[in-house]
Amino acid sequence: MKNLKKLTIDENYFYLNIIKSKHRKRKHSLSILSQIVKNRYEEFEQLVKNSDLSRIKKENFTLLEKEALLHLYNQPTIQLNNLKKEIKRSQCEFYSTHCPYCGLYHSDTFDHYLYKEEFPEFAIYSQNLIPSCSRCNRKKNTKWIKDSIRQYIYFYADKIPTVQFLFCSIAVTSDFLITRFYVDTKNCSNTIEKIIVENHFANLDLIEMYEENCNSFLSERKNTIKKYFSGTLAELKEIMKSDLEEYILKFGLNNWQSVLLDELIKQDDILSTWI
Ligand SMILES: [Zn+2]
Structure with missing residues (x-):
């Protein structure tokens, strides 16, 4: 059980780049959302820095805004595929192919640490994308938090205890x-x-x-x-x-x-x- 390496990319640039490939109407609404997304990325990063990710609050998006943000992840694009490949490629040999949640099966999916239906603005945010096996992804599903306590290790930043547990x-x-x-x-x-x-x-x-x-x-x-x-x-x-x-x-x-x-x-x- 080891930490994952974060990608060092410009997340805002990635967002602006990926929306270029969208059709006119969707591109327009995603452009309008870009400042909110930028602020949310900063908020996410700050909370992680303070070991306080459990305090993140949901943003109120309209149904259309949510649909547009989720479309960025749900509709395969070259940019997103490259991002996924890069996330895996950046890891140590074992975690470039294996799921960090269980350390047992191959990572054949990506889990959104913050559930994407609740936090659509982080749908393509690399720090919210955890390469994982389908079993762990399915089991974790929406339940990242309960009674204000996170339920799963966040492998990009949580300090994994160095003692045996x-x-x-x-x-x-x-x-x-x-x-x-x-x-x-x-x-x-x-x-x-x-x-x-x-x-x-x-x-x-x-x-x-x-x-x-x-x-x-x-x-x-x-x-x-x-x-x-x-x-x-x-x-x-x-x-x-x-x-x-x-x-x-x-x-x-x-x-x-x-x-x-x-x-x-x-x-x-x-x-x-x-x-
Ligand atoms: Zn797993």
Whole structure:
């Protein structure tokens, strides 16, 4: 779990450029709206800077204005496609293809962090566009906030805790391994971060998802070790520790695979049956 990189583009220029491709009537209403959109972009940026995005208020647009602003996103254009490509291209290798919300599936859609039907002025605002998998996008849907508290990590700016908050345990039965993931934020120092992280995991059912996917991760590891490794347990653990360092660097400390590998290294009983 790592932050996304923000694009460094002139958002107002992008807005003015994209409306050039629209028909006369729509172009006219979007031009009239350009100052309001510019102000809203500034407001968004300021709130993010102050870690206060939850305080953003809706703007009152007429139905026609809303339709015109949404059209900018809903109608594919070369400019918008390029923007989406650029957002993905700017990320580290893993997040250029994978969803930051779950860290599991490919990002095949874009989520609007602020729901676009409520905040149409941010429909093409790069800082509101999160490359995400369709599952997370569908699950998150409109529910970015509840009782004035944000429900999902905002990957462009939220400080992702640097301490471990995702954990797992592996129990051995006679036939198989039972892996359980859990979130424990007691080591996180900031209360708001704690709540957002807990909401994020609960709302997206991430624990359930990781538990569904961990068996294939474990059996793949087991097969590779059985096939290619012929050393001692201590040597195997050294190799796995250096793998873990790479995982943490690539995916972050609280990525489900990093957490699973970290736990696996501690399981001598399991590993000794794999060599
Ligand atoms: Zn996802």
